[in-house]
Amino acid sequence: LMHQSGRYLTVFCCYRSHYCTTMNCNVVDIYQREFLALRERLHSAEQENLRRSKELNLVLEEIKRAIAEKQALRDINRTWSSLSEETRLKLWNVSSSKNVLQLPSIFHHLPHLLNREDSLQPAVHLGQGRTGVSIVMGVPSVKREVHSYLTDTLSSLMSELSATEKDDCVIVVLIAEADQQYASSVADNLKRLFPAEIQSGLLEVVSPSVHFYPDFSRLRESFGDPKERVRWRTKQNLDYCFLMMYAQTKGTYYVQLEDDIVARPNYFTTMKNFALQQPSEEWMILEFSQLGFIGKMFKSLDLSLIVEFMLMFYKDKPIDWLLDHIMWVKVCNPEKDAKHCDRQKANLRIRFKPSLFQHVGTHSSLAGKIQKLKDKDFGKQTLHKGHANPLAEVTTSLKTYQHFTLEKAYLGEDFFWAFTPVAGDFIRIRFFTPVRIERFFFRSGNIEHPGDKLFNTSVEVLPFDVIQIDSKRTPKYHKKIVQIYSDKLLQICSK
Incomplete structure (x- = not known):
């Protein structure tokens, strides 16, 4: 067993005597083959270590070069920003030509886009x-x-x-x-x-x-x-x-x-x-x-x-x-x-x-x-869409414009048009018999008069039975209820 250059080299000598038995000779041959295989594996491991060491050195050099290029790019950007648009465009044309014909691009018409890499990216x-x-x-x-x-x-x-x-x-x-x-x-x-x-x-x-x-x-x-x-x-x-x-x-x-x-x-x-x-x-x-x-x-x-x-x-x-x-x-x-x-x-x-x-x-x-x-x-567009509403009495405090009454709107015959409302004005729909309401839909404004809309408006419902206020029986509207009045009136949405 010798030490050389920081490595251990093991040398085994096998002396075969004509006096050894057949069994002893076979054992020696087996050990010899195993140690030869071990030596090959050690040699391969040494070569692999050398290869990886070279790769790590290359990676280190790439990192150093990238850092240097990044610093150089910062210097170039500072210099580039100090140039006029005309000068930047001329330099860009020269640097991109490489002795071949160049087509005009958006940068020729909007040279300021060269100032930022993200100028064409949506914000x-x-x-x-x-x-x-x-x-x-x-x-x-x-x-x-x-x-x-x-x-x-x-x-x-x-x-x-x-x-x-x-x-x-x-x-x-x-x-x-x-x-x-x-x-x-x-x-x-x-x-x-x-x-x-x-x-x-x-x-x-x-x-x-x-x-x-x-x-x-x-x-x-x-x-x-x-x-x-x-x-x-x-x-x-x-x-x-x-x-x-x-x-x-x-x-x-x-x-x-x-x-x-x-x-x-x-x-x-x-x-x-x-x-x-x-x-x-x-x-x-x-x-x-x-x-x-x-x-x-x-x-x-x-x-x-x-x-x-x-x-x-x-x-x-x-x-x-x-x-x-x-x-x-x-x-x-x-x-x-x-x-x-x-x-x-x-x-x-x-x-x-x-x-x-x-x-x-x-x-x-x-x-x-x-x-x-x-x-x-x-051309003329349909200014209203009629719906089959439950029978009810409709009243309003709003002043009706011409013949565009609330009754006609509720019956689906025409739209309702009134003068500008003020605080306290209302539109009331009173059903003749109790009605189970699954949903309601109010639409204001139309194509010809898109600005004539209901603003700052609330929708309130008076339940037929006080039990209906129970959140367990009205889960659909539970999260929309914002106020319950003394007369059991529910405000379920507002606009």
Whole structure:
């Protein structure tokens, strides 16, 4: 047994004598083979240790290099941030060229996006990321000073969808505000109001990063518009671009909507069938409303072209003018007259009648602007839906407007319309005989007068028998009871 270089080497010598018995010789052979095998295993273990030692050294070197690169990246970012946008764009072009041709990108039109890695990442994102649908509907929404129509718009869009249609579309709401606190509050409210729709993938909510928008203070005034309107229309163009870029891979068609509209029944299948029944694929826009940018359908494959064109001129003109210019470039001959151009554009822009969407908002997203735009092709909508109610006597302290009485509403003949209520006003329904109520439903406001709603209103029920107040016998409403009056009147909900 010898010690050499920190290792023990064991040497065994076997001397075979012709005097050994057969049995003794066999035992020696067995031990010799076992020790030879042990030596091989020790040698293999030594080689494995050497290999792992080299690997650990390599990992250590990689860690050191990564730390150095991270520090260098911090230094580069500090230097990069100190450069002007023009200089950054030139450096980016040079560094990415590598002697090959480069296509223009969003960074050429919005060079400020190079400042932050997350400038194109949504700051808020709710939904399941549904793809492969027939139609994606985009609904941009901004903060309005007076009244928001967003939840009413979403309720209208989703209530007119069948179960099958809900599985074949996505509604994407863009909260187009740089104020992340406001965007998060709107998203939380939509999550509370439409949890099933978000969970199923029907509804998605996104908001752009605060770094997505450029500095609007340096915009030049044009076409006689004041600076605030130029800023409004410029930001609106970027909102449309963000929404289209987000939606383009989700479905076959994309429909641009607004956040202050109502929809016709069966609007989804009508749009889908109209698109599929087009005799040619040459169309560019299918219009389902004649107002503004409402109800405009595009093929998702065309969105890249549209976004690229919009980004080139987003500071110069509003969206409807830019769309008209795209079609002019595609089909109009400068040597022909305007009438010929209009005929050619009519092949790209096809109108569907009657309109499937109606504009209901009066307070524009542009501060201080009142607009009472109505689509005349939308037609008359049913302003009430009759129900079979139990026999009862109905009375009210509200002053009835014209012939729109409470009695007619209860009988399902017409809607009830009254002058503005004040504190203490009531609507009373007194049943002739006791009625077991399983549910009740009150709806206020309609398409033509969405603002005429009941606000700050309570629903109270007077039980026929005091025993009914017992929570064990009325578990359905137990958690909704907020007050029991001296005359056993239950307030079971309020608005």
